[in-house]
Amino acid sequence: MAGVSSKDIKNRIRSMESTKQITKAMEMVAASKLRQAQSRVAASRPYFEILHNTITEIVNSNRDFSSPYLVPREGNRALYVVIAGDRGLAGGYNSNILKLCTQEMEGKDATVLPIGKKAVDYFHNHGNKILTTAYAEASEVSIGDCFSISKQIAKAYLNGEFDEIHIGYTDFVSVLSQTADTMRLLPLVQNSSEEGRTNSDMLYEPNAEEVFASIVPEYLGGILYGALCESRCAEQAARRTAMDSATSNAEDMIADLSLKYNRARQAAITQEITEIVAGAEA
Numbered sequence: 001m002a003g004v005s006s007k008d009i010k011n012r013i014r015s016m017e018s019t020k021q022i023t024k025a026m027e028m029v030a031a032s033k034l035r036q037a038q039s040r041v042a043a044s045r046p047y048f049e050i051l052h053n054t055i056t057e058i059v060n061s062n063r064d065f066s067s068p069y070l071v072p073r074e075g076n077r078a079l080y081v082v083i084a085g086d087r088g089l090a091g092g093y094n095s096n097i098l099k100l101c102t103q104e105m106e107g108k109d110a111t112v113l114p115i116g117k118k119a120v121d122y123f124h125n126h127g128n129k130i131l132t133t134a135y136a137e138a139s140e141v142s143i144g145d146c147f148s149i150s151k152q153i154a155k156a157y158l159n160g161e162f163d164e165i166h167i168g169y170t171d172f173v174s175v176l177s178q179t180a181d182t183m184r185l186l187p188l189v190q191n192s193s194e195e196g197r198t199n200s201d202m203l204y205e206p207n208a209e210e211v212f213a214s215i216v217p218e219y220l221g222g223i224l225y226g227a228l229c230e231s232r233c234a235e236q237a238a239r240r241t242a243m244d245s246a247t248s249n250a251e252d253m254i255a256d257l258s259l260k261y262n263r264a265r266q267a268a269i270t271q272e273i274t275e276i277v278a279g280a281e282a
Contacts, residue, residue, distance in 0.1 A: 009261040013254055020250035027243035030236050037233035048226040051219045058212050068158055069188050069216050075163035078108045082168040083231040084119035086138050093238035094118045096180040101168040104182055143225050150221035157186050169227035170234035178234035185220055
């Protein structure tokens with residue numbers, strides 16, 4: 001029995017060593033993709049900030065025009081653009097954002113535009129209304145797709161199909177910290193207080209209202225692309241951390257199994273010596 005037990009333990013050690021090699025390789029791949037994703041995040045943030053500042057300046061410095069993008073609506077028909085991953089093995093990256101969006105959609109007549117296979121599968125299995133599954137591969141979504149989505153949802157909002165539009169994504173705080181978050185895209189918020197008003201000497205041709213109407217879809221596209229870059233970066237960081245933890249756990253299990261193997265082997269040797277001595281005495 002001692003010999004069989006030692007063999008079983010040795011097989012488990014080999015299995016854990018194979019698992020360790022896989023998790024270590026996945027960690028290295030995630031680390032490489034993380035560096036690329038961080039570069040995209042750093043490049044996209046200035047673009048988003050400029051668009052955001054332009055929108056804010058137009059809204060708060062011009063009070064003589066009205067826009068359907070600024071008018072709050074009383075209905076509860078909401079569209080949620082939810083960004084998740086295409087694969088698992090990334091810790092709580094997928095589950096955190098999906099659970100957060102599900103909680104926020106409670107009590108609303110919500111429709112989902114999922115980005116990523118995990119988001120598509122999740123909302124399909126839960127019976128949510130899905131606007132389109134054209135973006136089931138998050139890794140394949142380009143900046144052009146983001147602007148196509150923004151024009152689609154802006155048009156749907158103007159046509160009265162939805163009363164509000166939100167986006168759910170994961171904010172990349174650091175390599176060790178990622179936060180699931182949601183943001184309302186439409187309607188835009190206009191600061192009604194006098195303190196929030198700004199004075200600007202900038203002239204808009206033909207007028208601020210038309211400039212505002214044309215820039216809102218571009219603004220939404222910039223937000224979508226920025227959120228996509230943040231989410232991709234957060235996913236790789238979460239996967240790198242998860243695989244590093246899995247590798248460490250595999251090493252601990254290998255050490256523990258090696259100790260058990262040595263004990264079982266020593267017990268088998270002791271048993272054989274005892275039997276030899278007993279036979280010699282007999």
